[in-house]
Amino acid sequence: MHVNELATPALVIDADAFDRNLATMASHHPGDRLRPHVKAHKCTALAAAQQAVGHSTFTCATPLEVVGMGRAGVGVDLLLANETVDAGRLRAMAELDVMVTVAVDSAETIRAAADNGIGSCLIDVNVGLPRCGVAPERAGSLADDARAAGLEVRGVMGYEGHLMMVPERGDRLAQVEASMALLRQAHADVGGDIVSAGGTGTFDLHGNTGVNEVQAGSYALMDTHYGQQGLPFEQALFVVGTVISVSDGWAVTDVGLKALGMDHGNPSIVDGDVWFCSDEHLTYAPHTSVSVGDRATVIPGHVDPTMAMHEAAWLVRDDEVIDRWPIDLRGW
Template identity: 60%
Template sequence: MHVDDLTTPALLVDAAALEANLADMAALLPGPRLRPHVKAHKTTELARRQAAHGHTGFTCATVREVEGMAAAGLGADLLLANEVLDARRLGAVVGSGARVTVAIDSEQTLRAAVDGGVREVLVDVNVGLPRCGIAPARAGALADAARAAGLVVRGVMGYEGHLQMLDDAAERARLTTECTDRLLAAHADVGGEIVSGGGTGTHAMNTACTEIQAGSYALMDTAYTAAGLPFRQALTVLSTVVSTTAPDGDMPGWAVADAGLKAFGMDHGNPTVPGGNVWFCSDEHLVFAADAPPRTGDRVRVVPAHVDPTVALHGRMHLVDGDEVLETWAVDLRGW
């Protein structure tokens, strides 16, 4: 199949860039040093590629992701790095033979794990991102309560998500160390063999963690590229130019492509058209001006600003070599 045969908008994944990203990360963080976060791609076939590079433990963001990974035979060691108050579906996955660990940060999430049939937990520690996580000084008491309730406490996790895309790499590294120090202080009270944290933006800075939860490195986006990370842009959204307007006096010309707000995660800003300037996105349209004005019917490959929500808007992704479609993968971990 040729990319021109695809209905647009369509997710394209450059096969060579993806493979280079997976290989480079495997060299930097081999085996259990990386627990890839599948929320970034939500695709079990891509997770199989990560497993082939030695990364067989995975991080998940939703119960659905845990279920789908286990059903795909990728359930050797799954971490749900989010709190849930109803863990019964996770307990069913454990009952099927998969290993599932869930994050806890309160008595309520501890009790949900017990009641749901999950027996292994990590204590989620607030290291500076104002989201989930218990205060470091209270982490040990929660671990004690978990063990008293019959749970196995494997260690701690913390996420410095607010630092992932800081432009100043030195400042990012300094603040990452501060966050990791808070996590290590909690770990001293909690115990266990795991100190889990980090992400794509801090993967090389968070050296004290036993495992890193990076995900976006596999596909990348413009926000992470701007942070100076060493991975290649693998993901684009193929779009078709459906309308063009020629320059008229002082008014520049522009083009309209058929991928808008419903095709891109927009929380990190507009997507990018190489060689062009994106003016704005509306529901179904992307309006841009280009150095070389396109013609109606031309295909353009648009680079998303935020990979995770962009992928979640699409039902499939196409692995490509230039203009040849090699494989089509279902984005099968979407939804809840």
């Protein structure tokens, strides 16, 4: 099927760009040095492609992502890099035939994990982003509590999400190293083999941080937000639309804000300037003449929520659709 036969809006992955992104990252962080983050794509088929280039440990943000990966048989070591006290979801993860580790940062999350069959945890450490994570100086005692509750403590994690978009690389490196000094301090008190951190924006800044696995996810598909950062990854994700209306000075395509993660603002559009998005419309000024029925190519501002809005992505090479990948890890 030609890409222009897809019903729109259609989530399209450029297979060549995607393959190059996976190769670039696997070269920098081979095997278990990368723990790819599933939240960026919510797609077991895409995760299987990451596994095919050597990564067999994965990061998840929701129990459903863990359970879906486990049931699909993708990955041998799944980390829920997030806190939950949901007993039913913890039990569902514990019942999988794969190693599951959860992040904990409190007495409540330790107790919930231990009470519901989870065997191992990482101590989630606050390294500067005001979100989850225990203060570094309390990590050691929390690890003691976890071991007392019967959990294996495999190490620490700390997400420096507040540093992903520091514009200048030198500044970014210095701030990452300062942030990771907090994680090393916690790790000295906690023990265990794993020091897990990082993301696409800081993937190559961990040479001297002590971090031994990086949790990047967006690198595989990219978005306009990370596209500003001069990273060695290409835009591989597009939302293809149909031009449904043309007026004097603007056109409208059927890629609206229900097909796009909007938290980073408007998307971009190839050969045009975006004016605004409505639920099911994108109004833009085309750079060249367009007609009703033409195709338009939209580049999302934020890959993660964009993926979560679609049932499936279409893998395309040389304008031919070569596969349909269900976005099968949506929800919680």
